[in-house]
Amino acid sequence: MDDELRTVVTRVHSGEEPAFDELYHLTVRQLYKTLYTYLLIREDVEDVVQEAYLKLYQVRRKLDDTRSVPVYLRTIAINCARRKLRRSHPITAPLEEDDASDTELVKGVVREALQQISPADRLVMGLFYGDQASIQDICRMTGEKEGTVKSRLSRARERLREVIDHGT
Amino acid sequence: MEHDDTEYTDMLNDELRDIEPDAGLHSKVRDRIARNVLRVCRRNTALGAVAVAIVLTIGLSTVTPVFGRNGTLPQVIAAMAAERQAEKMSKTLGTGPVQQTGTALQTSVATVQAVSDSALSETDGILALVISERANKPVADVLTMRTDGLGWGLIMTQLDVSGRDVGEAMSQAEEVAVASSPSAASRGQETSSKPAVSNSDGDKIVVSGEITGVSTNSITVEGKTFAIVVETQLKYHGKPVTPAKITVELSAGKLYATVQGTKLSETTFRANLIVVQDMLGETQQEQEREQSQEHANGIQQQIRGNVTFVSSALLQISGFVPGIVLNVDTKVEQVGAGKSTVADIKVGQTVQVHVSLTWTTYTATQVHIEDKYVKLDTPSDEKIGDQGNQPVSNEQQARGKVTAVTAMMLRIDGYAHDVVLTGSSKVEQAGAGKSTVADIKVGQTVQVHVSLTGTMYTATQVHIEDKYVKPDKEANEQPTDISVTTWQGTIFGVFVQPGVNSASEQTIGVVVLTASGQQPTLYWILPTSVVQDASSHTLTLAALQTLQGTAAQKVTIQGRLLADGTVDVVRIVLTTDTGANPGNGNGKH
Numbered sequence: 001m002d003d004e005l006r007t008v009v010t011r012v013h014s015g016e017e018p019a020f021d022e023l024y025h026l027t028v029r030q031l032y033k034t035l036y037t038y039l040l041i042r043e044d045v046e047d048v049v050q051e052a053y054l055k056l057y058q059v060r061r062k063l064d065d066t067r068s069v070p071v072y073l074r075t076i077a078i079n080c081a082r083r084k085l086r087r088s089h090p091i092t093a094p095l096e097e098d099d100a101s102d103t104e105l106v107k108g109v110v111r112e113a114l115q116q117i118s119p120a121d122r123l124v125m126g127l128f129y130g131d132q133a134s135i136q137d138i139c140r141m142t143g144e145k146e147g148t149v150k151s152r153l154s155r156a157r158e159r160l161r162e163v164i165d166h167g168t
Numbered sequence: 169m170e171h172d173d174t175e176y177t178d179m180l181n182d183e184l185r186d187i188e189p190d191a192g193l194h195s196k197v198r199d200r201i202a203r204n205v206l207r208v209c210r211r212n213t214a215l216g217a218v219a220v221a222i223v224l225t226i227g228l229s230t231v232t233p234v235f236g237r238n239g240t241l242p243q244v245i246a247a248m249a250a251e252r253q254a255e256k257m258s259k260t261l262g263t264g265p266v267q268q269t270g271t272a273l274q275t276s277v278a279t280v281q282a283v284s285d286s287a288l289s290e291t292d293g294i295l296a297l298v299i300s301e302r303a304n305k306p307v308a309d310v311l312t313m314r315t316d317g318l319g320w321g322l323i324m325t326q327l328d329v330s331g332r333d334v335g336e337a338m339s340q341a342e343e344v345a346v347a348s349s350p351s352a353a354s355r356g357q358e359t360s361s362k363p364a365v366s367n368s369d370g371d372k373i374v375v376s377g378e379i380t381g382v383s384t385n386s387i388t389v390e391g392k393t394f395a396i397v398v399e400t401q402l403k404y405h406g407k408p409v410t411p412a413k414i415t416v417e418l419s420a421g422k423l424y425a426t427v428q429g430t431k432l433s434e435t436t437f438r439a440n441l442i443v444v445q446d447m448l449g450e451t452q453q454e455q456e457r458e459q460s461q462e463h464a465n466g467i468q469q470q471i472r473g474n475v476t477f478v479s480s481a482l483l484q485i486s487g488f489v490p491g492i493v494l495n496v497d498t499k500v501e502q503v504g505a506g507k508s509t510v511a512d513i514k515v516g517q518t519v520q521v522h523v524s525l526t527w528t529t530y531t532a533t534q535v536h537i538e539d540k541y542v543k544l545d546t547p548s549d550e551k552i553g554d555q556g557n558q559p560v561s562n563e564q565q566a567r568g569k570v571t572a573v574t575a576m577m578l579r580i581d582g583y584a585h586d587v588v589l590t591g592s593s594k595v596e597q598a599g600a601g602k603s604t605v606a607d608i609k610v611g612q613t614v615q616v617h618v619s620l621t622g623t624m625y626t627a628t629q630v631h632i633e634d635k636y637v638k639p640d641k642e643a644n645e646q647p648t649d650i651s652v653t654t655w656q657g658t659i660f661g662v663f664v665q666p667g668v669n670s671a672s673e674q675t676i677g678v679v680v681l682t683a684s685g686q687q688p689t690l691y692w693i694l695p696t697s698v699v700q701d702a703s704s705h706t707l708t709l710a711a712l713q714t715l716q717g718t719a720a721q722k723v724t725i726q727g728r729l730l731a732d733g734t735v736d737v738v739r740i741v742l743t744t745d746t747g748a749n750p751g752n753g754n755g756k757h
Contacts, residue, residue, distance in 0.1 A: 024194060032189040037180070046193055053197045054204055110183045129177045130184060157176060 009069050012060045020060060024053060027070060030131055031077055037126025038081050038119055041088075048084055052077035074131075075141045078123065085119060113163035121156040124149055235319070243321025246331040250320050253338045254294040266293040269341050279307045286311050287526070295320055298337045303327035373437055374493055374529050376426045379444070382418060384411050387427065387442060394429045394439035399562050399620075401479075404444040407584055408623070414444055421446075426491060428482055441482050443491060468533075469523045476582075478513045479564060483532060485521065492523060493531045501534075505541035513537060514615055515583070516567035542598075542615075542633070562620040563628075573608045578627060580616065585625040587618055593627040600636030608632060652738055655689075655725045662713040690734040691725055697737040704741070715742070 005026055011019035028049065035045045055076045056063075063069055114122055120142075127133045127141065138149050228234065229241035238244050257269065270280035279300070283293040292314060299320075300307035305327055313323045324334065377390030385396050396402070402409050404417070417423055428441045471492075473485035483492040494510050502508040513519065513535060522534040566587070572579040578587040589605050597603040608614065608630060617629040693699065699707045715721050722743045727735040 021194070021198075024197060028189050028193070032193075033184045033187050036184060036187045042187075046190070046196065049189065049193060050197050050200045054200050057201050058204075110179055114183070125176075126180070129173070129180045132177075160176070160179075 005069065009063050013063050015061060020057060023056075023069075027073055028053075030070075031073060034074065034123075034126045034131055035077055035081055037114070037130055038078070038123040039084065040115065040122075044081075044084055044088060048077055048080045051080045055080075071133075071137055071140055074127070074133075078141055081123075109164055110160070113160045116163060117156045117159050121152040121159070124152040125156040125160075128153055233322070237317045237322065238319030239322035239325065243319065243325055245321070246324060247319050247321035249331050250295055250324065250334045251291055253335055254291040254298070257294055257338055257341070258290050266290055266297065269294045269297050282307055282311065286315070288314060289526075292320075294338075294341075295334070298334055298341065299324060299327060299329050302329045302333045302337050373431050374426065374428050376529075377424060379414070379418060379423045379425050382411055382414050387411065387414075387425065387439060389425050389427050392427075392437060394427050394437045394442070395432075396439055396442070400439045400442065401620075402442045402444070409444065417444075428491065428493065441479065441491070469525060469530075470520060471523055472520045473518070475513060475515050475517045475519055478510075478515060480510055483513065483519075483521065483535070485519065490530050492521060493529060494535075495531065498532045499534045500537070502537035502541045503539065508537065508541075510535075511563075512541075514539075514565040514567050516615075542631070564618045564620060564625075565615060566618055567615045568613065570608060570610050570612050570614055573605075573610060575605055578608065578614075578616065578630065580614065583616075585618075587616055588624060588626045589630075590626060594629045595632070596630070597632035598635045603632065603636075605630075607636075651728070652726050653729055653735075655691075655727070655735070656722060656743070657689075657725075659715055659721050659723055662709070662715065691727060691737045691740070692734060693737050693740070698739040700739070700741045702742050707742070712740075 005023075008019050008022045008026060012023055031052070032045060032049060035048055036042070039045050039048065052073060056073055063072075117125070123142065124138060127138045128135075133141070135146055135149055138144075139146055142149065144152075225234075226241065231240065233239045233243075235241070235244050238247065266280060266283050270283070279297070283296055286293070286296075288296065288311065296307055296310045296314060299305075300310045303310075310323065310327070313326070314320075318326075324330070373392075375389050375392050375394075379387060379389055380391070381388035381393070383396075387394050387396055396411055402411065402414070404414065414423065424445045426443045426445070427439050429437045429439045431437055471485055471488050473487045475483065476486050477484040477491075479494075481494055483494050485492065494513075498510060500508040500510055500512060502512055505512070516539075518538040520536040520538065521532050523530045524533050525531075566580050566583040568580040568582040570578065571581050574589075576589055578589055580587065593605065595603045595605055595607060597607055600607070613633040615631040615633065616627050618625045619628050620626075693709060699709065699712055701707050724741045724743050725735065725737055726739040727737045729735055
């Protein structure tokens with residue numbers, strides 16, 4: 001994956017237009033999930049994804065450090081998402097699942113728990129557990145200090161545990 | 169239930185398992201990128217077009233006279249640079265830069281005079297001299313081109329003079345001129361002379377410079393001799409002065425004067441106003457330099473202040489040292505009146521003056537009188553004729569507070585002369601209309617039309633601005649008790665004295681009443697007083713008079729006690745009671 005990404009970034013940097021599409025396909029899935037953890041609304045996530053890739057496209061010829069491209073892309077996307085959150089109404093994601101399946105019951109509980117965590121804490125949790133990003137990378141992407149990131153992670157974990165264990 | 173990091177990861181991944189981007193999202197991203205590329209392309213195209221247009225315009229302006237008579241862009245730039253150098257030189261030299269520039273360039277007096285007499289500004293004059301010298305052309309040719317409206321850049325091109333030529337000539341001229349400037353001389357030898365400036369406008373002429381001769385009937389300022397006539401106003405330190413006094417002062421050192429006169433012929437001039445000044449001090453020089461800088465920045469100025477002196481040809485404003493010439497082209501307007509005339513400008517008014525500076529002569533192009541127009545009765549034409557056909561310039565107006573007034577003389581604060589009041593002096597007062605000299609009081613604010621004959625200032629019209637206040641009779645009465653009081657006593661005497669004034673109003677008679685053991689008291693019988701006998705029948709004053717001296721004739725009087733102890737009678741009734749009991753009023757009688 002890393003080698004493939006490095007190759008693609010190199011081709012993008014050299015001006016190869018189809019390479020940008022390949023870069024998109026390599027990175028969009030994880031970015032989408034991370035943004036969903038943060039925003040919880042698909043339409044908002046799609047808007048942010050479009051904006052993030054547009055910005056990435058505008059600086060594509062300056063992408064030289066292949067290793068930092070995913071971090072850079074998330075940083076752009078997080079900033080776009082923050083603007084989106086400031087402009088939009090409070091998140092009220094619908095709870096769709098009423099099925100009897102245990103798995104789906106658990107999913108419903110997790111989703112409810114995510115809604116009760118603040119967006120900023122949720123974002124850190126998504127990056128840490130979803131993206132498997134390091135604390136240092138999360139600090140770079142969110143612009144927050146390490147202590148703040150760890151506090152957010154701890155708080156999100158605690159809240160998730162409370163909701164799952166006690167349903168409140 | 170125990171949770172660890174793996175469990176959280178799994179939990180979150182399970183939750184997000186179904187969260188995948190739609191297949192169409194890639195198309196949306198691509199569309200958005202394409203739209204953006206198109207927008208950027210259009211913007212760049214528009215910017216490019218603007219840039220190309222600018223470049224083409226600049227390119228075109230370098231070869232085509234797109235600035236009309238100012239020429240091409242390089243010529244306009246060259247002209248601006250040259251004018252900036254000329255302005256700098258003008259500021260450096262202070263007064264009379266054209267003369268000094270001419271001297272420095274070793275041009276003839278006639279050349280300098282030609283520039284001085286032209287209608288060009290000082291900056292233009294300097295440039296004309298410099299370009300003429302560099303092009304080796306008569307200055308008249310340069311002046312003609314300039315007055316035809318050509319820009320300096322175009323003139324320089326046509327005469328093959330470059331900006332560098334002008335710069336070099338300007339530097340040389342400036343060095344020489346500064347070295348030989350009056351201020352430099354005054355610092356070294358104290359023999360400075362203020363350069364003469366002559367400016368004429370039709371038959372009016374204004375000359376400033378050193379006084380080189382003065383007699384009882386003439387004064388010579390920088391070679392121009394003006395006749396001093398009876399109408400000539402001669403001022404020194406703001407006060408009238410005689411030619412003899414100037415002669416004495418002149419013997420003690422140099423004097424300077426600004427003469428505003430009338431050109432009688434090409435060689436004879438009559439002085440209307442002569443303002444004599446001492447040798448310029450450093451402060452004055454600084455002031456003039458500042459004024460020169462102001463004028464160098466723009467020929468048109470605006471000045472605001474109070475009128476300290478005004479005649480038909482000259483205006484002086486507080487805070488602005490030079491006199492301002494008024495001429496037929498000067499537009500005058502006043503708040504509340506609109507279009508006005510120079511005659512409407514009065515001492516004390518606040519005015520805004522648009523001034524055109526030509527050399528050192530300030531000419532008013534427009535005067536705006538901020539004081540609201542007050543309608544005055546203007547003297548009839550016959551009246552003006554009666555006053556001896558005085559020239560208009562001898563009609564002055566003064567405004568201020570009355571500091572002293574007699575039947576013959578009026579003294580106004582801020583006006584140096586006592587004004588003679590005659591039987592012909594018209595007086596009017598706001599709120600009263602036609603008034604008399606007796607209505608002029610100390611402390612009032614008055615506007616006076618003054619006619620100057622010789623050294624006598626005679627008031628033709630006095631307008632009292634303080635509004636007329638009708639005297640309040642009641643206030644003068646100052647009664648101690650305005651209520652009706654009753655007295656009783658014995659008649660001591662009755663006198664019929666029509667016209668005698670009590671403290672309040674005219675009486676028709678007086679009753680003197682005595683009460684036992686008290687001083688006689690005066691009771692004023694008024695036209696409104698009721699006089700009755702004991703039967704309440706009306707008595708005439710004559711009938712009452714027959715009773716005077718009648719022993720023990722008592723009366724009861726109702727009246728109003730005045731401040732002086734006398735009484736205005738309301739009702740007087742004869743009583744049969746012969747007792748000398750006092751009245752029930754205040755118990756005084």
